[in-house]
Amino acid sequence: xxxxxxxxxxxxxxxxxxxxxxxxxxxxxxxxxxxxxxxxxxxxxxxxxxxxxxxxxxxxxxxxxxxxxxxxxxxxxxxxxxxxxxxxxxxxxxxxxxxxxxxxxxxxxxxxxxxxxxxxxxxxxxxxxxxxxxxxxxxxxxxxxxxxxxxxxxxxxxxxxxxxxxxxxxxxxxxxxxxxxxxxxxxxxxxxxxxxxxxxxxxxxxxxxxxxxxxxxxxxxxxxxxxxxxxxxxxxxxxxxxxxxxxxxxxxxxxxxxxxxxxxxxxxxxxxxxxxxxxxxxxxxxxxxxxxxxxxxxxxxxxxxxxxxxxxxxxxxxxxxxxxxxxxxxxxxxxxxxxxxxxxxxxxxxxxxxxxxxxxxxxxxxxxxxxxxxxxxxxxxxxxxxxxxxxxxxxxxxxxxxxxxxxxxxxxxxxxxxxxxxxxxxxxxxxxxxxxxxxxxxxxxxxx
Amino acid sequence: xxxxxxxxxxxxxxxxxxxxxxxxxxxxxxxxxxxxxxxxxxxxxxxxxxxxxxxxxxxxxxxxxxxxxxxxxxxxxxxx
Numbered sequence: 001x002x003x004x005x006x007x008x009x010x011x012x013x014x015x016x017x018x019x020x021x022x023x024x025x026x027x028x029x030x031x032x033x034x035x036x037x038x039x040x041x042x043x044x045x046x047x048x049x050x051x052x053x054x055x056x057x058x059x060x061x062x063x064x065x066x067x068x069x070x071x072x073x074x075x076x077x078x079x080x081x082x083x084x085x086x087x088x089x090x091x092x093x094x095x096x097x098x099x100x101x102x103x104x105x106x107x108x109x110x111x112x113x114x115x116x117x118x119x120x121x122x123x124x125x126x127x128x129x130x131x132x133x134x135x136x137x138x139x140x141x142x143x144x145x146x147x148x149x150x151x152x153x154x155x156x157x158x159x160x161x162x163x164x165x166x167x168x169x170x171x172x173x174x175x176x177x178x179x180x181x182x183x184x185x186x187x188x189x190x191x192x193x194x195x196x197x198x199x200x201x202x203x204x205x206x207x208x209x210x211x212x213x214x215x216x217x218x219x220x221x222x223x224x225x226x227x228x229x230x231x232x233x234x235x236x237x238x239x240x241x242x243x244x245x246x247x248x249x250x251x252x253x254x255x256x257x258x259x260x261x262x263x264x265x266x267x268x269x270x271x272x273x274x275x276x277x278x279x280x281x282x283x284x285x286x287x288x289x290x291x292x293x294x295x296x297x298x299x300x301x302x303x304x305x306x307x308x309x310x311x312x313x314x315x316x317x318x319x320x321x322x323x324x325x326x327x328x329x330x331x332x333x334x335x336x337x338x339x340x341x342x343x344x345x346x347x348x349x350x351x352x353x354x355x356x357x358x359x360x361x362x363x364x365x366x367x368x369x370x371x372x373x374x375x376x377x378x379x380x381x382x383x384x385x386x387x388x389x390x391x392x393x394x395x396x397x398x399x400x401x402x403x404x405x406x407x408x409x410x411x412x413x414x415x416x417x418x419x420x421x422x423x424x425x426x427x428x429x430x431x432x433x434x435x436x437x438x439x440x441x442x443x444x445x446x447x448x
Numbered sequence: 449x450x451x452x453x454x455x456x457x458x459x460x461x462x463x464x465x466x467x468x469x470x471x472x473x474x475x476x477x478x479x480x481x482x483x484x485x486x487x488x489x490x491x492x493x494x495x496x497x498x499x500x501x502x503x504x505x506x507x508x509x510x511x512x513x514x515x516x517x518x519x520x521x522x523x524x525x526x527x528x
Contacts, residue, residue, distance in 0.1 A: 138454070141498060149505055155521055158503060167496075170503045172519050196514070268496055274458070275492050278465050282485045285468030289478045292471065 014091070021089035024096060028087035033098060034106065035059075037079045048075060052083070052098070060097035061085070067101055072215065073114030080106040111211050115218055118245055122220065127227050127249055134232040134251045139271075140200035140264055142169045144231075146189045149174040152207035153236070153257040160261035166268060171197060177206040182216040190225040190233075201264070202229060204246060205236040205257045217244035226250050236260035401434035408432075411439070420445050454495050461488045 011019070035052035042048055046065035051058050061083065063071070075081065085100040104110035122128060147153050149172055161168060173189045176182040186204065193202055204226070206217065216222070217237045226233050226249040235250035236257045247253040254260035393399050397407070408417045411428040423429060423442050431438040464485040467473060473481060505519035 139496065149519070158521065162501075165501070167498070167501050169500065170519075171516060172503065172505045174506065192514075271458075271492070272496055275461075275489060275496070278461050278485070279489050281465045281469060282461075282482060282489070285465060285471075286478055286482045289468065289471055289473070289475070293475055 013094075017089060017091045017094060020096075021091065024087045024089055030084070030086060031098070032082065032084050033059075034080070034082045037075050037081060038077050040075055040077050048100075050075060052081070060095065061100050062097055063100040063103065071103060071114075072111050072218075073105065073117055075103060082106055111215065111218075115245070118218065118220055118223075119248065122223055122245065122249070127223055132227075136232055136234070136252055136263070137200040139268055140168065142171070142197075142199040143201055143203060143264065144171045144173050144193045144197055144199040145203045145205060146173045146175055146186060146193065147203070147205045147257075148177045151177060153177075153205040156207070156257040157203070157205060157236075157261045160258050161265065164261075164265040164269065166261075166265040168264065171199065173197075176216075178209070178213050178216060183219040183222050186216065187221050187225040190222075190229055194229050194231055199231060202231050202233045203236060203257075203260050203264075204233055204250065205254075205260055206238065207257065208239045208242065211242075214238050214242055214244055217246040219245070222246055223249040234260050234263065398434070401432070404434075406431050406433050421447055454492060457488045457492050461485060461492070464488070 033052065035054050035058075038051045038053055038058075040048070040050040046068065048063040048068055050061050050063075052061050053059075063085075081103055083098070083100045083104075084102040085098045087096055087098055089096045105113045126132070145154060145157060147157075154172060158170070161170065173193060175185040175189045177186070190202070190204070193199065204217075206214065214237055217235070223245045226235070226246060232251045233249075234252045234254055235244070235246045236254035236259060237244045237246060238256075240255040252263070254263050401407070409415060409430045409432065410417055410423060411430050414430070417423060417429065423445065425442050425445055427442050429440055429442060431440055464481045468478060468481055468485070503519040504516035507515050507517055509515060
């Protein structure tokens with residue numbers, strides 16, 4: 001604007017507006033702005049229109065559909081926000097406005113706000129209702145795990161399953177778990193598993209990450225897909241502290257992928273322990289019973305004795321009595337013997353032999369005399385004794401036979417024959433000799 | 449269904465064990481109980497061990513169909 005030229009420059013409206021546009025758009029092509037939303041509207045085009053204001057001023061703002069897609073929450077009137085954008089001038093209406101590229105609520109983060117908004121919305125639709133949650137299957141045997149095949153989640157999950165020796169068929173359904181398309185991936189997998197796989201339970205899992213990383217699990221489409229699943233869904237997203245919309249919509253929430261695996265095996269392990277316990281009790285129970293019966297049997301068998309044993313006992317008692325008797329007899333005999341020898345000794349002590357020599361001499365004399373008398377007496381007695389003996393011997397049939405006699409007996413009656421008339425001619429007789437015997441036939445008979 | 453059968457078997461097993469432990473049964477009944485108990489134990493153990501451990505990965509093929517292939521973690525491959 002040269003001052004020396006006095007003629008004022010006259011702009012056409014367009015020119016001025018164009019100048020203003022250039023000025024504003026060049027100068028404010030990247031600004032941060034804070035204010036409160038009012039007059040918010042969202043027509044069919046999908047663009048967001050609003051007025052941002054503070055106590056003293058206001059400015060029109062627009063966010064085109066392309067940018068709104070990245071917005072995690074829905075702007076509302078009265079919401080205080082921080083926005084980033086660029087100024088533009090809309091020439092046909094002579095208005096300027098700010099085109100927003102990014103918008104976030106002041107105070108709480110944008111994602112936190114979006115989370116709360118979606119949670120409220122789905123809760124009001126009954127998506128999280130406890131009554132519609134399906135129970136976990138009893139002893140799940142086939143499990144579909146919807147997750148990234150290369151992530152930490154599947155690694156942790158399988159580690160637990162393998163360590164616990166859980167017999168389970170696990171089908172890994174690979175999906176992206178991060179980024180714009182991941183939600184659609186998971187929704188599709190959820191539908192597909194429900195349609196095509198005969199599994200007992202679906203595990204939807206992902207390892208830890210920032211809230212942005214986990215954002216795919218906070219999408220309405222996924223929550224609805226989970227809700228629609230006919231197969232029970234366990235969600236296990238991130239760490240314990242991470243709570244997602246998917247967690248709320250799922251039939252069961254496990255705080256971590258490992259916890260999801262534990263959830264599947266823990267019931268089985270409890271049952272296995274219970275079974276093991278019962279097996280032990282069953283065996284020891286029967287063992288105790290058998291032991292008790294054995295003891296009873298023992299007692300009984302002690303009371304009821306074998307008859308053979310009783311016989312043995314009688315024999316033993318008899319033997320014992322016999323022994324005692326013999327011993328007693330021995331004792332009596334020995335006792336008598338002792339007494340006899342004692343008497344003998346005392347008799348010897350008091351023997352007249354010891355009295356005096358003269359008496360002894362007389363005694364000796366008398367003894368000799370007596371001895372002689374005795375001897376002769378004994379001699380006589382001995383002689384008559386041997387005579388008697390001889391006579392006795394002679395009377396014995398044997399000594400008779402020795403002298404040449406013989407005894408004849410009839411056969412087969414073996415009756416000693418004293419009379420020839422009792423034997424018929426031709427009859428067999430036996431003749432006993434001192435040594436041996438003869439068998440003879442009667443040829444002739446002679447009577448006396 | 450499977451759960452009901454299993455639970456029933458477990459309950460019966462508990463009864464049998466208690467009966468045996470109380471020791472009031474005759475020898476014959478004890479043996480009968482024991483035999484039944486062992487059968488139930490086998491049934492329950494089998495139920496628990498029924499499935500085999502297997503991990504597969506679902507693979508989408510060009511024609512839109514899916515197949516299952518044995519699943520191995522990447523680090524397992526590296527370790528081998």
